[in-house]
Amino acid sequence: MNKISLIIQREYLSRVRKRTFIITTLLFPLLYLALIFGTSYLSEKAGTKLKIAIIDSSGSFTQQRIDKANKDFPNSTFTLVQEMPATLDKQFEQKGFDGYLVIPANTMVSHSPDQLVVKSKKTLGAVSDVQTKLNTIWNEIKYENLGIDTLKQQLLNESQLKVKSENMEHKTTDASVAYGIGFVSGFLIYFILIIYGAQVMMGVMEEKTNRIAEIIVSSVKPFQLMIGKIIGIACVALTQFLLWIAFIFIIYNATRAGSGMLNNSALTGAVGGVQQLFTSTNVPVILALFVFYFLGGFFFYASIYAAVGSTVNEDMREAQSLSFPITMIIIFAFFIMMTAAKDPGSPLAVWGSIIPFTSPLVMMARVPYGMPGTVPYWQLALSMFVLMASFLFVTWFAGKIYRTGILMYGKKPTWKEMIRWAMRK
Amino acid sequence: MDLLQVAHLKKYFATQKAVDDISFSISEGQIFGLLGPNGAGKTTLIRMITGIFYPDAGTITLEGHPFDPVNDIGKIGYMPEERGLYKKMKIGEQALYLAQLKGLKKRDAIESLKTWFSRLQMDSWWNKKVEDLSKGMQQKLQFVTTVLHQPRLIILDEPFSGLDPVNSNLIKDEIFNLARNGATIIFSTHRMEQVEEICDHIILVNKGQKILDGTVQGIKQDFKEHLYKISFAGTPPQTAAPELFTVKQASSDALVIQKHPEVSNNQVLAHFLNAGSAIESFNELLPSLNDIFIRQVEGTPLARQFQTLQD
Known part of the structure; x- marks a missing residue:
């Protein structure tokens, strides 16, 4: 036991002290923030501003209305022109328009209008913007024609029936929050399995190719070395997440303090999401389950990765070709997790949350929807039991392959040989 | 112990x-x-x-x-x-x-x-x-x-x-x-x-x-071949004594002989003394471990052959 803790210490310290660990830990949240703000900034600034010439034959679209719409919707510019469609057809490009639109004379409130066409020399992608903008003008025209004053307009706009689902067991569970928590937890576990699973494999390969494995296993059992490495790396992963959670807290508090000055929709949205997450009532249960599924899933996959690492030599390609199927299964689990986060009751989600290959991700996407409403207790118990049993089995099995593999050099073993190693006492 | x-x-x-x-x-x-x-x-x-x-x-x-x-x-x-x-x-x-x-x-x-x-x-x-x-x-x-x-x-x-x-x-x-x-x-x-x-x-x-x-x-x-090296002050004598030893190698001032196992060293020395040779040294040539190693391993295939064993 003392020896395992020595191994854990070494694996942990040698990784946490590395410069790359510090850099990635700091850089990841920054990149993440840059991604959020960058995309919202880009979508605001870099959208194409269409210039549309409008020929109004109906007489309803006055200059005043168009000016108002241009002010409210700066994404595109409408200009009222007096030319005939035939002349504009040839000239609109010279006049600096992207296209022109003719509003026919029969466009009236009394009947459903014909479809309007923006004529252009290119295919315009942002026509839906034009439609929304025209409709706001059209609404005003309708209200005026029908004699609806501002008070009635407000009533018409605001009085609508709204439907949401309510979980009878957990009245506080909000579907969008549940989706968010489920997705984030599933994603984090996916991320750990992919990144740190590969680290376990690389670590085992390093020990094997450095030939230090033989020295270590003359002091400790190979199984102790493998478990020590897996636990050590699991601790590194946990450290990284704790640091990130600390960053989120700091950023959250900083932005909340400064949100009076800032007026960025993405930022306030993110802050609101975090706020909702923290005030959600079942956080302790979800956190406990997260740790359980994180550890279960990590041990399950990391020991497979360790076994793979022990069977290959220096050749990275060999390692890649052997680890590729495992990575595929994890990615597959990620996709099931995404559907489960949207539809936690579907048979795919239920089975995915019980089968150990996918359960660490999929169950985490389901539990935020509430227990025992969405996830009956028997499903949770079965899933946890199956994961426990299979991670014990897989770790034991992988340990057998690992024990022989780390001392074998030369030819890559076949699957048949590996199974024989595992079966030998 | x-x-x-x-x-x-x-x-x-x-x-x-x-x-x-x-x-x-x-x-x-x-x-x-x-x-x-x-x-x-x-x-x-x-x-x-x-x-x-x-x-x-x-x-x-x-x-x-x-x-x-x-x-x-x-x-x-x-x-x-x-x-x-x-x-x-x-x-x-x-x-x-x-x-x-x-x-x-x-x-x-x-x-x-x-x-x-x-x-x-x-x-x-x-x-x-x-x-x-x-x-x-x-x-x-x-x-x-x-x-x-x-x-x-x-x-x-x-x-x-x-x-x-x-x-x-x-x-x-x-x-x-x-x-x-x-x-x-x-x-x-x-x-x-x-x-x-x-x-x-x-x-x-x-x-x-x-x-x-x-x-x-x-x-x-155990692996000795009863080989001896005798150096002389002058040229080695040309006398042969097949009942005592056979000459394996001769140089300008020394002989390497292989004596029959039952013959004693004294008998060999006496033979040369009687012939009037001036003996400078008399040494047994023991095989080196290297020779023994090679002799023992030689004849077996250099690399081990793979065999099929029943588990």
């Missing part, structure tokens, strides 16, 4: 009888040579003695008790042929880590590391990384980590490979020193001149089986 007894040890792999019924014993304080060509089963044998592999059959007895890999590990120091160290780890930390894995307390480990480092002139290395060391320097570090926990049994697999003569001698002196202080040493190699120099007792292993066992002198006696 025998420190280590190995009886009828067997280890079969899927395609090879790596170790096939080997028995030997090593007494305390001995330097024991484990010889054999490549692939003879030496490494497998050592891995069983160090507890890395479990034998398929047979027993290992250490200090009179059945060998227990978990508890006896601290009594053994093993330096494998393929050296291994963590490249990115600092040398001091690495040596400390390996010592602690052997069960040493941190404080004791640091203390004895400092002693060893200064003895082998490695003081300035503590904060260097392994990747900064030359191959020979790594070898020295590896040696220190092997013997640091004062093992009763030290197993060295090709300890001198990659060392220059100066460092080679340094390590050799340390090996003698350890043996003098009561440690027992198993020395595995195929460099025969080192074996003759260092080992008290050897066994020769080939194709998983022990084919020779004895002291270096004893084995040489």
